[in-house]
Amino acid sequence: MNAKALISSLATILVYALPCLAGQNISVTGYLRNGTDYRLSGATGFVKSKYSIFSRLNTEIMPSLDLTLAGNFSYDAIFGLRDIYPSEVKDDQEFVARLQDSYVDIGLSNLNLRIGKQQIVWGEAILVSIADIINPQDLREFILSELEERRIPLWSIDAKYFFSNLSIEGVWVWINEFNKLGVEGSEFEFQAFENSSSSAILVSNAPKKPTNSIENSELALRLSCYVGGWDVNFFHFYGFNHNSTPYRTIANAPEPEKVIVTVNPEYERSEVIGITFAKTIEPVVIRGEATYTFQAPFVTSKISDADGIVKNGYLNCVLGVDCPFFKNVEAYLQLFQDIILNYNDGIDQDKTRTYLIFLLQSPMSGRKIDLKCEFAFRVENNDYFVRPQFTYHFSDNFKSSLGAAFFGGSRDGMFGEFWDRDRVFVNMTLSF
C-alpha cells in the first residue's frame, strides 16, 4: 500500500469510527460483501474472492448544513490463495481503500452547494450513459463491478440554483483524476498499444498527467428544464479526457531493419457539449442522450503520421426505451452509436459503432427472487456481452446472487477482447 492508499485507509477507518464517537443524529448505512468469481474459459479456476465493506455516514450539523462521509475498503483473498497474477497486480488490487462521497451540503434559499469529494451524474439513460462525463471510472474489473464502486468521486464544488421548472448547475473540479485501468497481467488488462510490425521495438512510457492547478481544473455547466412533461438538459464540459492519448514516435533502432516505437501517453484537455432528454409516454419511458466531443483523439496506423494521433469531431448518442410488460417484468432497451466525423482510413477505430443493449429484470416488488439478464451486442461485428443473474433475498438486508458473464465476438472488440474471461460468480451482500 502506498502513502495515498494509507491516507485513504485512515479516512475510511475514520468513517467507521465516527458513528461510535458521535451522538444520535447520525445515519450510517452500508454493506459487507463477498464476491467470488470462477473463470470458465482460458485458464480456468477461481480468479477473485473479494471482501468489501462500504459505509456511508450522514448527519445534519445544523439546519441547511449536512455532512456526508463515505469510504470503502476491500481485500481480495485470491492473491493469498492462488499465484496467478504478477506482483504488480497484487500490489494494485489485493488491498484497496478509497474515500468515497465525502462532502458538505449547504442550502441557501434556492441555491444548493455541495463541496467535497462527489459523483456528478447527468445521464438519463439507465444502462449505458454517455452524459456521465465528469467522473472517471475504476475499470480494474471492467464493467463487472457495481456502478457505485466503479465511479471515482472527484474533489469538486457543485452549485445548483433552482427555479420552479428549471435548474442551473455549475461544477468546478479542482483535483483531476483519470480512469483507473488494470495493470499488466491483471484479469481485465486492456489491449496495449498495438504493434503491427514484428520489426518494431515498443517502448511504453508512463502517462503524463497534468499538475493540479487552477489552470488545469475542470469546469462544467448544465441547464435542466421540465417543459410539457419533457426533461431536457443541456451541458458543456471543459475538462480532461479520462483516458490518455497514446502519442508515439518512430525512430531507427541500432539493429538493422528495426524501428523503435516510443509511446508517450498524455492526458489531454477535452471539450464536450451534450443534451439529454426523458419523457413518459404511458406505459413506456423514452430516454435519449447525445454528446459531441471537439477534437477527440484517435489512434492512426499511418506510419507517415508524425505522432500517431488524429483529432476529429466525435458524436455519441443513446436512445432508450423502458417498457414494463406482464405484471412483474421490466425491459430496458438501448441503442448506442458513436460516429467519428471527417473520418479517414488510417484511424484504427471504425467510423461507426452501433450497440444494442438490453436488460430484462423482475421489478423491486419485495419478492424473494429477482431475475435479471443484461445483454450487449455490437451490430457490425457480433461483439457481445451477456450477464444472467439470479438473486435470492434471505431477508431485507441479506441477499445472495448467482450469475455468469460471457464475453465474445471480435478479438479487438470492446467485449471480445476478454473472450477468455467468461466466468460464474457468487455475491453475498449484507446491508446495514
Place this chain on the structure above:
Amino acid sequence: MKNIYKHGISMVLLVPVGWIILFASTVFGLTADEIMERADRIRNPGESYYVLAQITSIRPDAEERVEQYEVFVKGRDKTAVRTIYPKMQRGRNLLMRGYDLWFYLPKIRKPVRISLQQRLLGQVSNGDIVRADFSGDYKASILRTEVIDGLEYYVLDLLARNRRVTYNRIWYWVNKNNHRPLKAEFYTLSDKLLKTCHFTEYKFIAGDYRPVKMVIEDNLLIGHKSILEYLKIERRNFPDKIFNKNYLDKL
C-alpha cells in the same frame, strides 16, 4: 348618472341571485364533485402540507413489513416523498409533478423517470401516497345514499377523468352531514374490484377531524392488506426547489 344607474341595477340584480344560489345549495345540497372535494379536505388539509406516513404490509405468507415516508405536498400536482424506514431504503425518494414521476436511485446517484405503471407496488401504491386527493383526477356522481350504523352516507361514483390515474373507478362512501369518508372501493378498467379502503381513527389534527388510519384490503389476494397510518399531518409551506427532480438527492 346613466352608469351609476346601470351599476345600481346590477347590484340589485346580483344580491338576489347570490341569495338564490346560497338557498339552492342549502336546500338541494352540494354537487357530487363538491362532496368529493369536502371529503378530500377532511383527509388532508389541502394546498401545502406535510405528512409522516407509515405503511404496514400484511401478507399471509410473509413477515409483516413496515415502511415510513415523509410526504411533502404543494398544490394539487406537486408531491415529493422521502423514504425514512427501512433504513436501507433511505435515499429512494419519489417526486410527482402532474402525472410525471421520478424515482431517485441512490445506488446509481440519479433521478430516474418512471412510468405510472411502474409506481404500483403492494396494496398501497406509490400513487396512493403521492396523490391523496380524488378531486381533479375523478368526476363524481351520486349513486345513492346508504344508512350504515345509523348514519347516512352518500355513495359517490368517481370515474377517472383520464387513463393516467391509478384506478379507473372508485366508489366512495361519504358521511352526509360532516363529509367524513368512511370507505372507498377501487375498481380496474374492467370494473373488477381491486382494493377496499376503510378510513378509521378520526383525530383532531391540523384544524379538523381527520382519519389517521386507512386499512386497505386487496380484493384479489385473500389475506393481503396494508395499513396506512398518518403519524403526523401539518400545514406547511415548501420552497419550489424541493419539487425539482435535481433536488431529489438532497430531499
